[in-house]
Amino acid sequence: MNTESVAVTPEEHFQDKVNREVKIEPRDWMPEKYRQTLIRQISQHAHSEIVGMLPEGNWITRAPSLRRKATLIAKVQDEAGHGLYLYSAAETLGISRAEMIDQLHSGKAKYSSIFNYPTLNWADIGAIGWLVDGAAIMNQVPLCRTSYGPYARAMVRICKEESFHQRQGFEILLTLSKGTEAQRRMCQDAINRWWWPSIMMFGPSDDASPHTAQSMKWKIKRISNDELRQKFVDVIAEQVKILGMTLPDEALAWNEARGHYDFGTINWEEFWNVISGNGPCNRERIAARIAAHEEGAWVREAASAFAEKQRQRSGGKDEKAVA
Amino acid sequence: MKQYSRIILYGDYGDREVAGSGGQDASHRDWPLWEVFIRSKQGLDHKHVGSLHAADAAMAIENARDVYTRRQEGVSIWVVESRYIHASNPDEAESLYDPANDKVYRHPTFYDLPDELTHM
Ligand SMILES: [Fe+2]
Ligand SMILES: [Fe+2]
Numbered sequence: 242m243n244t245e246s247v248a249v250t251p252e253e254h255f256q257d258k259v260n261r262e263v264k265i266e267p268r269d270w271m272p273e274k275y276r277q278t279l280i281r282q283i284s285q286h287a288h289s290e291i292v293g294m295l296p297e298g299n300w301i302t303r304a305p306s307l308r309r310k311a312t313l314i315a316k317v318q319d320e321a322g323h324g325l326y327l328y329s330a331a332e333t334l335g336i337s338r339a340e341m342i343d344q345l346h347s348g349k350a351k352y353s354s355i356f357n358y359p360t361l362n363w364a365d366i367g368a369i370g371w372l373v374d375g376a377a378i379m380n381q382v383p384l385c386r387t388s389y390g391p392y393a394r395a396m397v398r399i400c401k402e403e404s405f406h407q408r409q410g411f412e413i414l415l416t417l418s419k420g421t422e423a424q425r426r427m428c429q430d431a432i433n434r435w436w437w438p439s440i441m442m443f444g445p446s447d448d449a450s451p452h453t454a455q456s457m458k459w460k461i462k463r464i465s466n467d468e469l470r471q472k473f474v475d476v477i478a479e480q481v482k483i484l485g486m487t488l489p490d491e492a493l494a495w496n497e498a499r500g501h502y503d504f505g506t507i508n509w510e511e512f513w514n515v516i517s518g519n520g521p522c523n524r525e526r527i528a529a530r531i532a533a534h535e536e537g538a539w540v541r542e543a544a545s546a547f548a549e550k551q552r553q554r555s556g557g558k559d560e561k562a563v564a
Numbered sequence: 565m566k567q568y569s570r571i572i573l574y575g576d577y578g579d580r581e582v583a584g585s586g587g588q589d590a591s592h593r594d595w596p597l598w599e600v601f602i603r604s605k606q607g608l609d610h611k612h613v614g615s616l617h618a619a620d621a622a623m624a625i626e627n628a629r630d631v632y633t634r635r636q637e638g639v640s641i642w643v644v645e646s647r648y649i650h651a652s653n654p655d656e657a658e659s660l661y662d663p664a665n666d667k668v669y670r671h672p673t674f675y676d677l678p679d680e681l682t683h684m
Binding site: 318332547 | 593594595597613614615616617619620623630631634635651653654655
């Protein structure tokens with residue numbers, strides 16, 4: 242540091258960088274609260290990608306055609322990749338992967354409440370792609386400009402991959418919407434069940450999220466929950482017309498003066514209830530994660546043992562150098 | 565300034581793991597961390613794209629192919645165990661890079677030459 246300049250605290254220096262849109266990198270000084278907030282947010286985000294594979298994975302074997310099966314597998318595989326990018330970004334902040342996995346399994350770390358709802362039939366896969374990935378994209382695009390470098394870079398990669406997810410979902414619903422009466426009913430029923438949980442994905446309203454102001458100041462968050470939710474409602478209220486379907490909200494109406502759609506009140510009691518572990522599938526989801534982890538333990542151990550044996554055989558010499 | 569620096573640095577995670585006493589805390593249960601570099605096409609440098617855990621180099625490359633090149637993002641992959649990466653200290657960034665700032669004569673625009681002079 243230049244000792245002749247006016248003494249500034251590390252915190253002021255940090256905030257100045259953030260204000261000037263200079264990205265914060267892993268080895269830079271950062272307030273402890275900033276680090277903790279990021280670890281919490283990024284790991285929750287990573288957990289959501291991983292747990293999010295479960296409701297969709299449920300339909301891979303029952304996809305109605307080879308085309309649908311191939312695209313769904315590709316989408317679910319992408320979500321695994323998103324989980325990895327985000328876990329890696331969180332690890333640059335000094336938390337280990339195993340710690341994060343422990344926190345997910347013990348319930349200490351949360352994940353998006355949306356994945357605690359069941360996928361009852363094929364139309365749900367369409368509704369998830371359109372609404373759930375749609376809401377995720379709305380949330381993630383501004384995060385490409387978040388102040389922490391590794392997080393921003395992970396988000397850029399994720400957003401690039403997300404674009405097909407929503408389109409494949411909409412295509413599923415579009416096909417159903419042009420089908421038989423029964424298929425149209427399926428389509429509407431899936432929209433009815435996924436709509437409210439989707440708009441809850443943006444989190445509590447701004448006056449009920451105490452950390453928003455600090456996160457905005459640190460530019461971890463770039464746009465508030467309510468603002469993002471409104472953008473999403475405005476977009477979806479138009480898109481649903483193409484399907485010839487409706488959103489299950491009688492209060493939904495275009496407000497000329499605001500230039501936005503008005504919409505009904507969210508059932509926050511349901512939201513908090515699902516967050517705190519009492520949604521329809523919370524226990525099932527965590528049990529599935531723990532089982533996968535525990536049943537894979539012998540594979541991880543075997544791979545470590547094999548690597549160790551190879552190292553000893555080569556007499557500790559490095560493996561082939563790359564050219 | 566120094567005393568404010570956190571000791572946890574990028575890459576230290578791998579160190580902790582290897583130096584570990586084999587204790588049961590969470591950080592000892594992961595495979596080593598690897599940094600992944602991808603050449604997006606012939607003629608370009610390999611560029612850092614992220615990291616992943618793997619038991620050995622072969623697994624690191626296989627996993628890197630699965631997660632970082634699903635859409636033809638690369639033609640070649642390098643992986644290096646994170647603990648082998650040495651990095652400059654960001655607190656020294658000014659003394660390290662500032663001298664270049666007052667040596668403007670390293671840039672071609674520093675030189676005052678007549679407009680008639682072409683092809684230079
Ligand atoms: Fe994703
Ligand atoms: Fe997605």
